[in-house]
Amino acid sequence: DADVTQTPRNRITKTGKRIMLECSQTKGHDRMYWYRQDPGLGLRLIYYSFDVKDINKGEISDGYSVSRQAQAKFSLSLESAIPNQTALYFCATSERGRGYGYTFGSGTRLTVV
Amino acid sequence: GQQVMQIPQYQHVQEGEDFTTYCNSSTTLSNIQWYKQRPGGHPVFLIQLVKSGEVKKQKRLTFQFGEAKKNSSLHITATQTTDVGTYFCAGDSGTYKYIFGTGTRLKVLA
Numbered sequence: 509d510a511d512v513t514q515t516p517r518n519r520i521t522k523t524g525k526r527i528m529l530e531c532s533q534t535k536g537h538d539r540m541y542w543y544r545q546d547p548g549l550g551l552r553l554i555y556y557s558f559d560v561k562d563i564n565k566g567e568i569s570d571g572y573s574v575s576r577q578a579q580a581k582f583s584l585s586l587e588s589a590i591p592n593q594t595a596l597y598f599c600a601t602s603e604r605g606r607g608y609g610y611t612f613g614s615g616t617r618l619t620v621v
Numbered sequence: 622g623q624q625v626m627q628i629p630q631y632q633h634v635q636e637g638e639d640f641t642t643y644c645n646s647s648t649t650l651s652n653i654q655w656y657k658q659r660p661g662g663h664p665v666f667l668i669q670l671v672k673s674g675e676v677k678k679q680k681r682l683t684f685q686f687g688e689a690k691k692n693s694s695l696h697i698t699a700t701q702t703t704d705v706g707t708y709f710c711a712g713d714s715g716t717y718k719y720i721f722g723t724g725t726r727l728k729v730l731a
Contacts, residue, residue, distance in 0.1 A: 611666070
């Protein structure tokens, strides 16, 4: 089984719909992150959480919300999806402290029509 | 806010040629990481650099961190088809979260 699992892998949704992307990890890491990837723009940080009670906005949090249900679970919600939220979304985890590389999930490809 | 740029955006090389990608941050970094993403895959951590002027090698890959800790480079010697992918740098300016560069997509022609 993958260390960081994202569901669903692919999703097509309509404008205005609420959608949740889920991430779970078996690494035992405290820190979890949500990034979106767009061609030519790299990976941009949406939200991050350093523990269950700590949630922080990243570079591009508008239109998104998150929930850290447990150490192992971190969900990303689009309250009212819009077409420019069409992207590849990655969840990542890391150990506490500076200097540990991220472990990424396989990504969720989201299309908003 | 902090920005991290990479050049070039794309690079096509013949197999056996060398390749270099450059990463520049708008702020001084406490450390920098490099990742590789294969086509259709997810980013995979390669290495971290912490010290000013640090150089690290992994087989044919050489990573450098600038003296001012605002830039970094990744050099691949004698590229192989297995090197194909997008290479990202990611910088931490002391906030314990990493800002990723825009990436360099490498294609290797056999």
